[in-house]
Amino acid sequence: MIVGDHLTKRYPGGFEALRDLSLEIARGEMIFLIGHSGAGKTTLLKLIGAIERPTSGSLVVNGQNLFALRKKALPYLRRNLGQVFQDQKLLFDRSVLENVLLPLDIIGLPLREAQRRARAALDKVGLLEREKARPITLSGGEQQRLAIARAVVNRPAILLADEPTANLDLKAARQVLDLFVAFNRVGVTVLISTHEPPEIPEHTTRCVILDHGRLAS
Amino acid sequence: MKTWLRQHRVAFSRALVRLWRAPLNTLLSLLVIGVAMTLPAAGDLFLENVQSLGKNAHQGQQLSLFMDIEAPADVTRETRKRLAERLPGQWRFVSRQEALEQMQSSDGMAEIFASLPHNPLPDAFIIEPAQATPEDLERMRADLAQLPGVAHAQLDSAWIERFHAFLALGRRIVDLLALVFAAGLIAVTFNTIRLQVLAQADEIEVARFIGATDAFIRRPFCYSGILQGGLGGLMAGILLMAGVSLLEESAARLSALYGSHFVLKGPSLARFLLLPAVGAALGWLGAQLSVSLALRQMETTPQ
Numbered sequence: 001m002i003v004g005d006h007l008t009k010r011y012p013g014g015f016e017a018l019r020d021l022s023l024e025i026a027r028g029e030m031i032f033l034i035g036h037s038g039a040g041k042t043t044l045l046k047l048i049g050a051i052e053r054p055t056s057g058s059l060v061v062n063g064q065n066l067f068a069l070r071k072k073a074l075p076y077l078r079r080n081l082g083q084v085f086q087d088q089k090l091l092f093d094r095s096v097l098e099n100v101l102l103p104l105d106i107i108g109l110p111l112r113e114a115q116r117r118a119r120a121a122l123d124k125v126g127l128l129e130r131e132k133a134r135p136i137t138l139s140g141g142e143q144q145r146l147a148i149a150r151a152v153v154n155r156p157a158i159l160l161a162d163e164p165t166a167n168l169d170l171k172a173a174r175q176v177l178d179l180f181v182a183f184n185r186v187g188v189t190v191l192i193s194t195h196e197p198p199e200i201p202e203h204t205t206r207c208v209i210l211d212h213g214r215l216a217s
Numbered sequence: 218m219k220t221w222l223r224q225h226r227v228a229f230s231r232a233l234v235r236l237w238r239a240p241l242n243t244l245l246s247l248l249v250i251g252v253a254m255t256l257p258a259a260g261d262l263f264l265e266n267v268q269s270l271g272k273n274a275h276q277g278q279q280l281s282l283f284m285d286i287e288a289p290a291d292v293t294r295e296t297r298k299r300l301a302e303r304l305p306g307q308w309r310f311v312s313r314q315e316a317l318e319q320m321q322s323s324d325g326m327a328e329i330f331a332s333l334p335h336n337p338l339p340d341a342f343i344i345e346p347a348q349a350t351p352e353d354l355e356r357m358r359a360d361l362a363q364l365p366g367v368a369h370a371q372l373d374s375a376w377i378e379r380f381h382a383f384l385a386l387g388r389r390i391v392d393l394l395a396l397v398f399a400a401g402l403i404a405v406t407f408n409t410i411r412l413q414v415l416a417q418a419d420e421i422e423v424a425r426f427i428g429a430t431d432a433f434i435r436r437p438f439c440y441s442g443i444l445q446g447g448l449g450g451l452m453a454g455i456l457l458m459a460g461v462s463l464l465e466e467s468a469a470r471l472s473a474l475y476g477s478h479f480v481l482k483g484p485s486l487a488r489f490l491l492l493p494a495v496g497a498a499l500g501w502l503g504a505q506l507s508v509s510l511a512l513r514q515m516e517t518t519p520q
């Protein structure tokens with residue numbers, strides 16, 4: 001599903017956030033990516049999400065070699081990924097429902113069908129009653145669940161979540177992790193990053209530890 | 218195809234909503250664009266009116282063919298026949314006898330002509346072409362001078378040439394003005410759209426991260442530009458009509474004083490519609506340039 005081979009990411013300025021990292025993730029896995037702050041978790045997720053490009057090495061996601069992909073093809077690749085960003089990137093001038101509609105709008109789904117799907121996604125994360133609310137009025141846990149709803153509304157094969165439990169209390173964190181487990185159960189490959197190992201659900205297939213841009217075993 | 222249409226419709230209504238939500242801004246930009254487009258359009262209309270004034274005057278323009286005094290009658294007859302073929306109904310013949318009588322009946326000239334031993338005037342043809350530009354007339358003059366027995370062909374069109382030169386200069390000025398204001402309109406649109414794009418930078422970033430194509434992102438902004446330019450053009454058309462109706466009466470009064478039937482003409486429907494069309498096209502161009510540049514600057518994926 002995801003195969004990274006000798007990945008190196010050097011940011012402009014010369015800082016090497018990832019060094020010679022090789023990683024293989026099979027379909028249906030649920031993986032925790034654990035590392036200290038600055039270890040390179042976000043960088044790795046951005047590479048997989050085709051938001052940043054590796055400086056060297058190869059990366060195949062969903063059967064597509066990101067290095068060889070033309071720029072025009074990137075949007076279509078991203079549509080097959082669900083991404084929960086570290087800073088969530090919710091749109092605060094739109095309602096909860098409209099936030100979830102955005103990915104469907106992008107693929108040009110008719111409004112009625114899009115609303116049906118968006119509501120189904122909101123229902124899964126327990127936010128259906130809040131569909132008209134502004135994201136700013138939601139609690140931290142609810143905002144995170146909204147971000148998850150937006151990430152999965154397109155029914156992606158891969159779900160990437162960058163520190164989705166940071167800043168959440170234990171209960172909210174558990175709710176969020178339960179959601180990931182549920183999606184993984186129906187076949188979604190899930191990759192979750194975290195800087196402090198939370199209660200890792202039993203369901204998890206693997207933990208990968210990242211240290212200063214390298215994999216630690 | 219259906220998806221494509223729907224996405225365009227959605228983008229269009231988004232752009233409309235955006236204009237609607239900031240009524241003051243919208244009104245101001247429309248006014249700026251409207252005024253900017255009114256100026257060259259008014260210049261154009263002015264030239265058009267002056268031109269039609271000139272067309273009325275054209276009816277007075279004459280070409281005189283003076284025959285050789287010694288020309289025998291059959292040569293004159295031949296010339297007459299040829300003119301009848303070439304310019305039916307646009308000329309009259311003034312025989313030397315008629316000309317003399319005319320002179321003798323006019324004040325001051327009578328004595329002079331009465332004292333002459335014989336008639337010094339030639340036969341003449343007075344030609345009044347229905348419609349002709351100065352170039353046409355000049356060509357016609359050179360041509361007719363070749364007719365048998367013609368001694369001299371004279372065209373009194375210096376003022377018409379000057380008039381046309383003035384019109385040509387005016388046309389140049391209006392074209393230049395149009396060019397300058399078109400550039401201004403593109404710049405205005407560029408700027409307003411840029412502000413809109415920057416105001417939505419977050420949204421654009423998210424949309425990109427979750428798979429929006431650049432075309433998808435560009436679309437609503439392009440419609441904003443099209444709407445803004447088109448409505449600005451419409452406003453220019455309305456301003457122009459208002460201006461015409463304000464001036465109509467005084468123009469009519471003025472021309473009545475000169476015994477003319479000149480009527481100040483407003484823009485034709487085609488001209489009127491041209492304004493929003495051109496405005497929309499320029500708005501689209503400005504928006505396209507603006508979004509493309511902004512998107513390039515916001516580019517997160519290095520290539």
Ligand SMILES: Nc1ncnc2c1ncn2[C@@H]1O[C@H](COP(=O)(O)OP(=O)(O)O)[C@@H](O)[C@H]1O
Nearest residue numbers: 011015017035036037038039040041042043044
């Ligand atoms: N755009 C960037 N430009 C330069 N350096 C960056 C950039 N993004 C991240 N870094 C650096 O790369 C390192 C890894 O960052 P990141 O992947 O965000 O770590 P993590 O998510 O594990 O905290 C950090 O030291 C950070 O300062």
Ligand SMILES: [Mg+2]
Nearest residue numbers: 041042086162
């Ligand atoms: Mg991070």
